[in-house]
Amino acid sequence: xxxxxxxxxxxxxxxxxxxxxxxxxxxxxxxxxxxxxxxxxxxxxxxxxxxxxxxxxxxxxxxxxxxxxxxxxxxxxxxxxxxxxxxxxxxxxxxxxxxxxxxxxxxxxxxxxxxxxxxxxxxxxxxxxxxxxxxxxxxxxxxxxxxxxxxxxxxxxxxxxxxxxxxxxxxxxxxxxxxxxxxxxxxxxxxxxxxxxxxxxxxxxxxxxxxxxxxxxxxxxxxxxxxxxxxxxxxxxxxxx
Numbered sequence: 001x002x003x004x005x006x007x008x009x010x011x012x013x014x015x016x017x018x019x020x021x022x023x024x025x026x027x028x029x030x031x032x033x034x035x036x037x038x039x040x041x042x043x044x045x046x047x048x049x050x051x052x053x054x055x056x057x058x059x060x061x062x063x064x065x066x067x068x069x070x071x072x073x074x075x076x077x078x079x080x081x082x083x084x085x086x087x088x089x090x091x092x093x094x095x096x097x098x099x100x101x102x103x104x105x106x107x108x109x110x111x112x113x114x115x116x117x118x119x120x121x122x123x124x125x126x127x128x129x130x131x132x133x134x135x136x137x138x139x140x141x142x143x144x145x146x147x148x149x150x151x152x153x154x155x156x157x158x159x160x161x162x163x164x165x166x167x168x169x170x171x172x173x174x175x176x177x178x179x180x181x182x183x184x185x186x187x188x189x190x191x192x193x194x195x196x197x198x199x200x201x202x203x204x205x206x207x208x209x210x211x212x213x214x215x216x217x218x219x220x221x222x223x224x225x226x227x228x229x230x231x232x233x234x235x236x237x238x239x240x241x
Contacts, residue, residue: 002055004033004034004055004057005055006035007038007062008038009059009063024118047077055082068096077204077214078148083102084103088106137172147186148201150183154195154197188200192211193220200232206221
């Protein structure tokens, strides 16, 4: 299910956006959920607790954390999630490019304009999902795993466990070596330990003996491999800029 975050300190604007999303998902028969935040602090607090969204709709001019500030925090762990700015000021348009915002829309915004903007972002999400996913045969049947939702995979015995950002774990009887070969093609995975492969999008910190993820999971680092994986992570971050 698609998860949408809406953040605006103007309660009327926030209410209007929520109402519009309800109308939009009904008209498009869209399976989605939204969470409304009255300020950037509450949205960032949710992210720090491990909550993740597929689309972010942000106001820019807010007290404390501006929409640009919030977007920078989002980009620290998610390089690809679409960010939409809905704002009454054009002065931050250039800055919006620095956080790779998908669109920058000036208020007041008509219903038609909002629907058109959401159509655009959903097309991008759909394309990304089609391009980056694994199809696996689990104990529950055939399942499709989005690369952007895969936090890490581990092998226990003859089973591979896929840990998703939602907290769900998909268990499959398959070769871990083959899984690692497939995931290596996406460029965002590294192996800190022979039994684990980790999506670097979710790395929060790398210590000598463990990798700490944004979901609060900890992954062991094999002896003598700390420097290597730190360099891999640095290279990944530099390529993403």
